[in-house]
Every structure is written in C-alpha cells, then in structure tokens.
Amino acid sequence: xxxxxxxxxxxxxxxxxxxxxxxxxxxxxxxxxxxxxxxxxxxxxxxxxxxxxxxxxxxxxxxxxxxxxxxxxxxxxxxxxxxxxxxxxxxxxxxxxxxxxxxxxxxxxxxxxxxxxxxxxxxxxxxxxxxxxxxxxxxxxxxxxxxxxxxxxxxxxxxxxxxxxxxxxxxxxxxxxxxxxxxxxxxxxxxxxxxxxxxxxxxxxxxxxxxxxxxxxxxxxxxxxxxxxxxxxxxxxxxxxxxxxxxxxxxxxxxxxxxxxxxxxxxxxxxxxxxxxxxxx
Amino acid sequence: xxxxxxxxxxxxxxxxxxxxxxxxxxxxxxxxxxxxxxxxxxxxxxxxxxxxxxxxxxxxxxxxxxxxxxxxxxxxxxxxxxxxxxxxxxxxxxxxxxxxxxxxxxxxxxxxxxxxxxxxxxxxxxxxxxxxxxxxxxxxxxxxxxxxxxxxxxxxxxxxxxxxxxxxxxxxxxxxxxxxxxxxxxxxxxxxxxxxxxxxxxxxxxxxxxxxxxxxxxxxxxxxxxxxxxxxxxxxxxxxxxxxxxxxxxxxxxxxxxxxxxxxxxxxxxxxxxxxxxxxxxxxxxxxxxxxxxxxxxxxxxxxxxxxxxxxxxxxxxxxxxxxxxxxx
Numbered sequence: 001x002x003x004x005x006x007x008x009x010x011x012x013x014x015x016x017x018x019x020x021x022x023x024x025x026x027x028x029x030x031x032x033x034x035x036x037x038x039x040x041x042x043x044x045x046x047x048x049x050x051x052x053x054x055x056x057x058x059x060x061x062x063x064x065x066x067x068x069x070x071x072x073x074x075x076x077x078x079x080x081x082x083x084x085x086x087x088x089x090x091x092x093x094x095x096x097x098x099x100x101x102x103x104x105x106x107x108x109x110x111x112x113x114x115x116x117x118x119x120x121x122x123x124x125x126x127x128x129x130x131x132x133x134x135x136x137x138x139x140x141x142x143x144x145x146x147x148x149x150x151x152x153x154x155x156x157x158x159x160x161x162x163x164x165x166x167x168x169x170x171x172x173x174x175x176x177x178x179x180x181x182x183x184x185x186x187x188x189x190x191x192x193x194x195x196x197x198x199x200x201x202x203x204x205x206x207x208x209x210x211x212x213x214x215x216x217x218x219x220x221x222x223x224x225x226x227x228x229x230x231x232x233x234x235x236x237x238x239x240x241x242x243x244x245x246x247x248x249x250x251x252x253x254x255x256x257x258x259x260x261x262x263x264x265x266x267x268x269x270x271x272x273x274x275x276x277x278x279x280x281x
Numbered sequence: 282x283x284x285x286x287x288x289x290x291x292x293x294x295x296x297x298x299x300x301x302x303x304x305x306x307x308x309x310x311x312x313x314x315x316x317x318x319x320x321x322x323x324x325x326x327x328x329x330x331x332x333x334x335x336x337x338x339x340x341x342x343x344x345x346x347x348x349x350x351x352x353x354x355x356x357x358x359x360x361x362x363x364x365x366x367x368x369x370x371x372x373x374x375x376x377x378x379x380x381x382x383x384x385x386x387x388x389x390x391x392x393x394x395x396x397x398x399x400x401x402x403x404x405x406x407x408x409x410x411x412x413x414x415x416x417x418x419x420x421x422x423x424x425x426x427x428x429x430x431x432x433x434x435x436x437x438x439x440x441x442x443x444x445x446x447x448x449x450x451x452x453x454x455x456x457x458x459x460x461x462x463x464x465x466x467x468x469x470x471x472x473x474x475x476x477x478x479x480x481x482x483x484x485x486x487x488x489x490x491x492x493x494x495x496x497x498x499x500x501x502x503x504x505x506x507x508x509x510x511x512x513x514x515x516x517x518x519x520x521x522x523x524x525x526x527x528x529x530x531x532x533x534x535x536x537x538x539x540x541x542x543x544x545x546x547x548x549x550x551x552x553x554x555x556x557x558x559x560x561x562x563x564x565x566x567x568x569x570x571x572x573x574x575x576x577x578x579x580x581x582x583x584x585x586x587x588x589x590x591x592x593x594x595x596x597x598x599x600x601x602x603x604x605x606x607x608x609x610x
Contacts, residue, residue: 022407029404033390033397040392116353117388120381122373123405277369278355 026123030132038136048137052089052144059085059211060148074216076245079156081213084239086149087172088211091234093141094176095207099183100200101133106187107197115276126269130180149242160242167241167248174251174258175234179207181261182229184269191272210235213245233257283457283489284327284350288359291320291345291513319345321513322359327491329456332483334504335493336597342513343493347459350491351381364456377406380450384462387442388449389434395445396430399452406453413452420448424478440471447478458482460492464499476502497593511601521593529596532570534563536577537585550577564591 038044060082067078076084106129109115118128153159160168186199206229209217214225214232226232237254240246297315298308320342327333335343348354350361352368352375361368366375389398396417403413421427424444429437437445443463450458460479464472480503483490494500500507501521509517509524517524534551541558550573551565565573570588577583 025407026404029401033393033401036397037390037392113383113386114388116348116383117381117386119353120351120376120379121405122376277353 023123023127026127027131031134034133035136038134041137044135044137045140048140049144052093052141056085056089056144056148059089074213076213076215076243077156079152079158080239080243080245082152083149083156083243084213084235085211086145086147086152087175087239087242088145088235089148090142090145090172091175091179091210092207093138093143093145095179095183095203096141097135097138098131098133099180101135102130103180103183103187104197104200105129105133107190107195110190110276111195119273119277125273126184126266130184149239153242156243158243160244163248164242164244167251168238170251171233171238171241171254174254175238177258178230178233178261181258181265184265188265188268188272191276206231207234213240230257230261282326282362283329284361284363284491286326286346286350286359286361287324288322289320289324289346289349289356289361290322290358291318291342291349291354292357293317293319318513320349320356320510323510323513323515325508325515325518327489329489330483330487331506332480332490332492332504334500334507335491335510336497336500336507337493337510338601339495341510343510344461345513346510347381347461347491347493351379351459352376377453378455379457379459380453380455381459382446382450382461382463384443384460384465387446389442389445391435392433394431395426395434395437395449398434398445398449402449402452408453412454416452416454417448420451423481424448424474438471440467440474443467443471443475444478447475451482454486456488458488458490458492460490462494463492464494464496472496472499479503497597501593509597509600516600524600525590525593525596526567528599529591530567531564531591532567533589533591534565534570534574534577535585535587535589536561536563536581536583539582539584542581546581 063073063078063081063085066073067081071077073081106115109118109129115125118125121128182203183200186203187196189199190196209221209225210231214222214236217225222232233254237246237250241248241251293316294314295317296308297313298304323342323346335346337343345354349356350363350368352363352371355369363371364375364378366378368375389395390401399413399417402408408416421430424447426441426444426448429441429445434442434445447463458479463479464475467475476499479490479492482488490503492499492503504521506519507517507521507524508515531552533554536547538559538561542561544553544556547553547556547561547563551563554562554564556562563573574586574588577586
C-alpha cells in the first residue's frame with residue numbers, strides 16, 4: 001500500500017542530459033573500482049586467453065566433423081557456421097564479463113540483504129546491479145570471437161558490404177540486449193523464490209542451442225527458439241546478416257524484439273522491487 | 282519535526298509450513314499464510330538534531346521501523362514524512378538526504394582500500410571534488426583513519442571496518458543518519474569510539490540520528506530520547522532518566538560493612554537485592570533515600586555507602602514485563 005505525503009515538496013529529479021551525465025559519472029566510478037579489483041587477479045588474463053583459444057579450436061573442429069557428412073547445415077556453409085561460432089563466443093564473452101558477475105549476483109543481494117543498501121542509494125537500482133562489475137579478462141572472449149568471425153569471412157571468400165556490416169552491428173547490439181533481458185528476467189525471480197542461482201544454468205543450457213543456425217533445427221524447435229526463448233536472435237540473426245544469409249531487414253526486427261524484451265523485463269523488475277519493498281523482512 | 286510517523290503499521294504474510302516432507306509438499310500445493318505484526322500503529326515525531334534510540338529485544342520491530350522510514354519497505358497502514366519527503370515516493374532526491382548503516386551488512390568493497398568505496402559514493406551522490414576532499418579529511422581526522430585508508434578492507438579489524446562504513450555513509454553529508462546496530466560485534470573500545478564519533482558528528486553538523494541497538498550502553502551514552510518497542514508496539518517515548526523515575530521510582534543503596542551483618546538487620550531498611558556477610562544492596566523509594574541513608578549510617582556499622590539509579594537494563598525489563606504499565610506519554 002502506498003501513502004501520499006501531504007507536504008508534496010517533491011524536488012525536480014534530474015532529467016535528460018544532466019541525468020545521463022550523472023549516470024556516466026557513476027559508471028566511470030564503478031569501472032575505476034572494478035579495474036582496481038580485477039588487477040589483483042592478473043593471472044586470469046592468461047587463463048582466459050588459453051581457455052577461449054582452446055574452446056574455439058574445439059568448436060571449429062566439431063563443426064568440421066559435421067561438414068564431412070554434409071555440405072551444408074540448415075542451408076549454411078562451413079565458413080558461415082564458423083562465423084556464427086565467432087558470434088556465439090563473443091556474446092558468451094559479454095555474458096561472462098558483464099551479465100553473470102552483475103545480474104547473476106542479484107540472488108546474493110537479496111539473500112544477504114545488501115539489496116537494502118543498493119535501494120537506499122539515489123541511483124536507479126537496476127542500473128546499479130547491471131553495471132557494477134566487468135570481468136575484463138573475459139573481454140578476451142569478445143575479441144577472439146569477433147576475430148574468428150572475421151577470419152571465417154576472409155577464408156570463406158565473401159567479404160560483406162557496408163549494409164551487411166551495419167545490419168550486423170545493429171543485430172549484435174540487439175543480441176546483447178536480448179541476452180541481458182533474459183538474464184534479468186530470470187534473476188528477478190529471486191525476489192519471489194530467493195534461491196534461483198541455478199536458473200543461470202538454465203540459460204547456459206538454452207544458449208548451447210545457439211551454437212548452430214536456427215534453420216538447422218526441426219520446425220517445432222525452431223519455433224520455440226525464435227519466439228519463446230529468443231535464442232535465434234542472439235547468434236543466427238547477427239551472423240546471418242553479416243554473411244548475407246538473412247536480409248538486413250531482420251536486423252531492424254531484431255532491434256524491435258530487443259526493445260520489447262528490455263521493456264518487458266524493466267516492468268518485471270519493477271514488479272519484483274515492489275514485491276520486495278512490500279514484503280521483505 | 283524532521284521525521285514524523287503516524288500510525289505506521291507493518292504486517293507480514295508468512296508462509297506456514299508443517300514439519301517433514303508432507304508439510305513441505307503441502308506448502309507447495311496448498312500454501313497457508315499467517316499474518317505477523319512487525320509494527321503496529323506507531324506514532325512519533327523527531328526534531329532536527331535529536332539523537333533517538335530504538336530499544337527493544339530481537340524481533341521487536343526496530344529494523345522494520347528504520348527500513349520503513351528509509352523508504353525500503355511500504356507500510357501496511359499509516360504514513361510518514363521524513364525530511365519533507367514521503368519516503369516511498371521521494372525518489373533520488375529523498376535518498377540523498379539520509380545515510381543508512383546496517384551493522385550486519387557491508388557496503389565497502391572487500392578487496393580494495395576503503396577510499397575506493399568513498400570515491401564510488403562520491404559519484405553516486407554527485408558530491409563535488411572540493412566538498413569530497415574536505416569531508417574525507419574531516420572524517421579521517423575524526424575517526425583516526427590515517428593508517429587504515431590504504432589497506433584493503435579484508436585486512437581491517439571489525440572496528441576499523443565499521444569506522445570506514447560510517448565514513449563512506451557520510452560522504453554526501455546526509456541530514457539524517459539511520460544506524461541499525463552500528464556497534465554489533467565490536468569490542469568495548471571500538472564501541473566507545475563509534476559512540477563518541479556519532480555524538481561529535483551530530484554536534485558539528487546538526488544531523489538527526491536514529492539508532493537501534495542491543496547494547497544498552499549505546500543508547501544510554503548517546504540518545505537524548507528513547508523509543509521502546511516490543512511486539513511492534515511503542516511502549517515508551519521519552520528521556521531515559523524520566524523512564525527510570527516512572528517505571529522504577531527507587532534508588533539503589535550499596536553498602537559495605539566493617540563487620541558481618543545479619544540479613545534481618547538489613548531488611549528493615551528496604552528491599553534487599555543482594556547480600557553477602559559484609560556487603561548488601563538495597564532498593565529504597567526515591568523520595569525516602571536521604572532519610573534511610575541517615576538511619577543506615579547511624580544504626581549499622583557502615584564502612585561505605587553509594588546511592589545510584591537501578592541499571593537501565595532492569596528498568597527496561599520491567600517495561601517489557603509490565604507491557605501495559607508504561608504507555609507512551
């Protein structure tokens with residue numbers, strides 16, 4: 001239940017440009033602290049490079065094994081699938097660098113009560129729980145992933161035009177936004193059920209399906225991956241836009257899907273906070 | 282009044298679960314709920330610059346009260362105005378006006394020196410650089426943090442950490458401090474440092490302080506006024522000294538004798554709280570204490586005599602035992 005104050009001395013809350021400038025300042029401070037934290041664990045850089053290099057090698061080899069049996073996978077050639085694997089790895093890098101260390105920690109904030117401290121600060125709580133940390137070493141995944149995609153384009157012998165590159169950038173940004181929305185949606189459930197960290201495993205399992213173009217799956221599964229759990233938008237559409245397998249119009253649709261997903265999870269987040277503030281102990 | 286609460290009420294719905302597997306299953310399919318009263322119809326006002334202590338046993342509703350005033354919990358009924366804002370719709374502007382320190386929760390970044398957290402809060406509260414430097418210098422001086430600032434938080438003692446938590450919470454110069462168990466788990470010296478700092482800070486800045494504590498010493502040393510809560514109800518609102526007079530209108534007389542004295546000889550003068558052969562503690566009515574002391578000195582072999590108020594723990598204990606006896610004035 002909400003109570004209205006009679007003394008409605010509500011000051012103008014910062015809007016527009018000054019609000020953005022404030023958020024940018026907070027972001028800079030978050031990352032300065034974060035860089036200092038991460039520099040204490042420099043060995044992680046080496047582990048990241050070796051681990052990701054190994055993973056990429058295995059993934060490409062597995063694809064190569066498939067392509068010994070078939071000239072195309074869901075209509076995609078070998079080098080197109082390798083380009084997609086690069087995108088898969090780049091988005092996985094964003095998940096590991098930003099989503100898991102931030103959004104994945106909501107559960108802990110709720111359980112240990114530090115959510116109270118976050119909520120008592122004059123900066124949007126969703127912003128705080130989204131951007132507090134970056135595991136910078138996992139940025140290696142993003143670089144190596146995009147590198148693999150570029151290499152696949154060169155070796156595959158089909159260099160994209162400017163329209164395709166723009167469509168790719170739009171679709172990739174949308175892909176990151178969709179992955180974020182799914183994570184935030186899953187982790188918001190912590191406000192109801194508290195112990196939901198295992199839901200991140202659910203994401204990992206679903207994300208595995210994005211390793212192949214969605215067209216490689218039979219109809220029913222393809223429907224699910226496109227419309228219900230929108231994994232198709234995370235790898236198939238960006239890689240497809242870059243390799244010309246998917247028209248540039250799809251990038252725009254992808255941006256709309258991302259906008260809808262973000263709006264929906266923002267709503268869910270607010271409902272969750274409302275529940276937290278009217279229930280919590 | 283910088284804080285006003287009117288009939289603030291908070292009820293929780295708690296899932297009731299029978300023990301065992303069967304109970305667990307039933308609570309999944311047919312959940313039953315029980316209303317728990319955390320805070321019931323509490324009304325009070327706090328003036329700017331006051332230090333007010335919430336007293337009460339665990340689960341009395343102290344923390345719920347603070348969380349409601351900080352806008353972290355919606356009340357079931359009632360209203361509050363804090364620093365001119367409605368805590369639940371005041372938004373960022375309201376949240377810049379107060380600081381929240383929770384004794385059992387930490388905002389300092391564990392692996393880094395405390396100053397990194399200060400910088401983080403500087404950005405979050407949009408404090409200008411000159412203000413930031415001036416306040417950090419002041420806080421470091423007051424809390425004697427010079428040697429601590431450069432060490433990672435994980436290497437600090439609990440007392441050092443709490444001092445840094447306080448400093449981090451005050452970077453934005455809040456008008457109101459909500460301190461929930463600020464001395465939890467600290468040793469006596471650290472507790473005293475924190476108390477001295479809070480009082481000093483109030484005197485310098487005129488900030489209003491609302492604190493909860495298990496430790497009676499925190500409250501007796503700091504608070505101008507106490508609110509005693511139990512089972513979510515306000516039992517007493519007023520000065521600690523006045524409480525002792527109302528609830529326990531007695532003085533305590535501690536006696537040391539030059540030779541052994543029989544129990545019967547002492548009992549004539551008042552209620553005996555404790556007795557050894559050569560020592561005794563008596564409780565006598567407040568207004569008769571001078572006369573009784575005179576008689577004790579002339580009739581018994583008294584070597585030493587001190588008069589004091591009964592310990593505040595006991596007074597509060599009587600409030601809880603009586604419940605209805607006190608009532609808010």
